[in-house]
Amino acid sequence: MSGPAQRPSLSGKILTLDPNEVGQVGMYKLLIGGVLPRPIAFISTISSEGVTNLAPFSFFNAVSSNPPCLSVSITRKNDGSKKDTLRNIEATRQFVVNCSPAWLVDQINSCSAEFPHGVSEFEKVGLTPAESARVRAPRVAECPLAFECELYETVEIGDGSQGSSTLVIGKIVAVQVDESAIRDGKLLIEQLEPLSRLGGLSYGLTRDIFDLPRPKTT
Numbered sequence: 001m002s003g004p005a006q007r008p009s010l011s012g013k014i015l016t017l018d019p020n021e022v023g024q025v026g027m028y029k030l031l032i033g034g035v036l037p038r039p040i041a042f043i044s045t046i047s048s049e050g051v052t053n054l055a056p057f058s059f060f061n062a063v064s065s066n067p068p069c070l071s072v073s074i075t076r077k078n079d080g081s082k083k084d085t086l087r088n089i090e091a092t093r094q095f096v097v098n099c100s101p102a103w104l105v106d107q108i109n110s111c112s113a114e115f116p117h118g119v120s121e122f123e124k125v126g127l128t129p130a131e132s133a134r135v136r137a138p139r140v141a142e143c144p145l146a147f148e149c150e151l152y153e154t155v156e157i158g159d160g161s162q163g164s165s166t167l168v169i170g171k172i173v174a175v176q177v178d179e180s181a182i183r184d185g186k187l188l189i190e191q192l193e194p195l196s197r198l199g200g201l202s203y204g205l206t207r208d209i210f211d212l213p214r215p216k217t218t
């Protein structure tokens with residue numbers, strides 16, 4: 001095997017943890033500490049009243065390229081109510097997934113504060129809403145990549161109590177990309193500098209990159 005990683009010294013003794021005994025908070029900690037690194041969707045939406053909203057989500061991934069779809073899981077607030085992003089997506093059936101460049105980490109992190117419904121995080125953190133091509137929700141002008149999405153499907157996970165979530169699947173209807181960040185149809189990671197979410201309050205940078213060819217089937 002080739003690869004740059006050093007194997008740590010592991011004990012070899014395996015603990016079996018039962019989710020029912022670990023409980024919701026413990027399972028949340030195991031998920032955020034074990035599903036690593038997680039990309040961050042910086043999601044912009046607009047309410048039916050026209051107020052824009054912006055928040056980061058790391059329970060996020062690509063789902064399919066035909067149709068092109070992304071998924072994000074939005075957890076209930078501690079009081080059981082829905083976050084503004086979910087309320088807006090359900091009301092308008094549209095949202096924009098902006099990329100999360102490392103140079104915007106302070107603004108991205110600040111947008112995770114619980115601002116009252118009706119307050120726009122764009123203004124609070126000093127980011128610029130730019131008109132989208134196919135959806136009403138604006139994209140973030142400072143982000144070099146954005147996926148404009150229409151709601152494809154929502155899946156309710158859990159009974160609405162703490163930790164329950166709504167899995168939102170969005171179909172991409174337009175991609176907005178800074179010209180300098182794409183060449184021959186390939187996105188350039190050095191122009192995107194993607195942040196990732198790690199366990200606890202940690203963020204990661206994507207810096208140690210190496211290529212390995214896929215094995216040929218014999």
Ligand SMILES: Cc1cc2nc3c(=O)[nH]c(=O)nc-3n(C[C@H](O)[C@H](O)[C@H](O)COP(=O)(O)O)c2cc1C
Pocket residue numbers: 040053054055056057058059060073074075076082083084085086108109111112113114115197
């Ligand atoms: C890096 C980061 C990742 C986050 N990921 C998620 C997530 O995947 N799901 C979620 O429900 N909340 C997540 N949050 C918390 C939301 O951003 C936070 O609840 C925010 O206030 C929601 O805003 P809204 O009410 O305007 O939608 C994350 C916060 C940070 C800082």
